Amino acid sequence: MARRGDTIELAVLGLLHEGPMHGYELRKRLNLMLGWGRVLSYGSLYPALKKMLRANLITEVAATTTPTSRRPRITYEVTEAGNEHFQRLMSEVGPTAWEDDNFDIRFAFFSSTDMEIRLRVLEGRRSRLQERLARVQGELERTQAEVNRYAAELQRHGVESVEREVRWLSDLIRAERGDESRTPAPGAPTGSD
Amino acid sequence: MARRGDTIELAVLGLLHEGPMHGYELRKRLNLMLGWGRVLSYGSLYPALKKMLRANLITEVAATTTPTSRRPRITYEVTEAGNEHFQRLMSEVGPTAWEDDNFDIRFAFFSSTDMEIRLRVLEGRRSRLQERLARVQGELERTQAEVNRYAAELQRHGVESVEREVRWLSDLIRAERGDESRTPAPGAPTGSD
DNA sequence: GTTAGCATGTAAGGAGTTACATGATTTT
DNA sequence: AAAATCATGTAACTCCTTACATGCTAAC
Numbered sequence: 001m002a003r004r005g006d007t008i009e010l011a012v013l014g015l016l017h018e019g020p021m022h023g024y025e026l027r028k029r030l031n032l033m034l035g036w037g038r039v040l041s042y043g044s045l046y047p048a049l050k051k052m053l054r055a056n057l058i059t060e061v062a063a064t065t066t067p068t069s070r071r072p073r074i075t076y077e078v079t080e081a082g083n084e085h086f087q088r089l090m091s092e093v094g095p096t097a098w099e100d101d102n103f104d105i106r107f108a109f110f111s112s113t114d115m116e117i118r119l120r121v122l123e124g125r126r127s128r129l130q131e132r133l134a135r136v137q138g139e140l141e142r143t144q145a146e147v148n149r150y151a152a153e154l155q156r157h158g159v160e161s162v163e164r165e166v167r168w169l170s171d172l173i174r175a176e177r178g179d180e181s182r183t184p185a186p187g188a189p190t191g192s193d
Numbered sequence: 194m195a196r197r198g199d200t201i202e203l204a205v206l207g208l209l210h211e212g213p214m215h216g217y218e219l220r221k222r223l224n225l226m227l228g229w230g231r232v233l234s235y236g237s238l239y240p241a242l243k244k245m246l247r248a249n250l251i252t253e254v255a256a257t258t259t260p261t262s263r264r265p266r267i268t269y270e271v272t273e274a275g276n277e278h279f280q281r282l283m284s285e286v287g288p289t290a291w292e293d294d295n296f297d298i299r300f301a302f303f304s305s306t307d308m309e310i311r312l313r314v315l316e317g318r319r320s321r322l323q324e325r326l327a328r329v330q331g332e333l334e335r336t337q338a339e340v341n342r343y344a345a346e347l348q349r350h351g352v353e354s355v356e357r358e359v360r361w362l363s364d365l366i367r368a369e370r371g372d373e374s375r376t377p378a379p380g381a382p383t384g385s386d
Numbered sequence: 387g388t389t390a391g392c393a394t395g396t397a398a399g400g401a402g403t404t405a406c407a408t409g410a411t412t413t414t
Numbered sequence: 415a416a417a418a419t420c421a422t423g424t425a426a427c428t429c430c431t432t433a434c435a436t437g438c439t440a441a442c
Contacts, residue, residue, distance in 0.1 A: 018341070022393080023394065032329065035329060036325070040430090042395070043396080043432075044429075047395090108347050110343040140225075147211070150301060150302070150303040151301040151304075154300050155226075157361055161354065217420065233402085235422075237401070237402045266421065
């Protein structure tokens with residue numbers, strides 16, 4: 001039922017989906033991927049890996065050593081069950097999926113899902129942001145408004161950022177829709193911006 | 194020493210600085226202020242208020258009742274000690290101050306600090322973001338690059354957003370600097386953007 | 387040879403959420 | 415009269431961070 005903290009699990013499964021990897025490397029990739037903000041610590045990654053091993057979602061692929069006989073590193077690989085679990089988590093489109101972190105992770109692994117899921121996640125995220133915009137703008141009319149210039153400026157900047165993200169999502173949705181078979185790459189220019 | 198979790202404390206002191214308020218209202222204002230993401234729950238607000246009462250940072254201003262004799266609400270007020278603590282927290286310019294949440298809170302209450310502090314916080318935040326940009330862009334050259342179009346698009350969008358925030362900060366810094374006595378409001382147009 | 391980065395882990399603790407519990411007041 | 419929203423709280427739990435512990439390997 002995709003609880004809040006399945007984020008690491010999803011991320012690990014997604015990365016291992018691209019090929020076997022050891023813990024240290026997983027952490028680096030993850031931090032690069034979501035590095036805009038919180039940084040994942042060993043204290044949460046390694047226990048999570050252990051837990052996933054016990055749950056049979058991943059297996060140790062024997063300790064590998066690079067050419068020059070380094071310290072053996074424990075390389076992990078997804079199992080069948082792990083892949084199924086990954087697919088299930090990715091398909092579970094619900095409130096948790098639109099939250100910042102969860103959305104980012106899901107988006108990063110979009111290549112491993114169907115367009116149908118992609119569209120639902122993108123659209124869900126977009127309406128979530130639009131709701132927030134509406135709520136904040138409505139509330140701004142009732143409250144303060146003029147008092148505290150800095151707080152107001154922060155709000156203004158926040159609204160602008162969210163509006164930008166909404167446009168970004170709209171472009172992506174449009175790209176997905178017009179993608180039936182042409183595949184013009186998600187980063188391709190689409191007119192706006 | 195401004196630990197991570199002093200965020201609520203700082204926020205509460207900052208809001209009460211503008212006038213007495215009761216818990217429920219504090220929560221609403223806080224969520225509106227930082228509402229772009231996590232929402233503060235009663236389970237963290239009320240215990241925090243209790244803790245601040247014990248620490249003598251705030252006092253109960255007797256239960257107020259509105260005209261129509263409503264259920265009494267416990268209204269809080271900052272104490273002398275509370276104001277001192279607030280000023281000290283705001284002046285503590287250090288790594289914790291540039292983190293997303295902490296920065297936002299500090300920025301929102303900039304009116305209650307000196308320009309010197311404001312500049313240090315703005316500049317600190319800016320260099321932090323620039324470091325992140327440099328690190329990510331450097332790392333992007335070594336890793337993947339072409340594999341996984343969606344992950345790449347997420348990175349691109351992330352970089353763009355951070356670059357925007359850097360420009361925003363630069364505008365604010367410029368405004369502060371040229372503010373010696375003219376005070377052109379932080380949201381005033383400054384050329385870029 | 388010593389610093390920096392690679393590599394894996396554990397234990398304790400912090401901060402905050404969820405769920406529970408209660409009840410008044412306003413709106414529909 | 416019911417539903418929504420105001421209003422205050424507590425207890426259990428979760429996730430994660432910090433700090434500790436260990437040792438290898440590459441570069442300077």
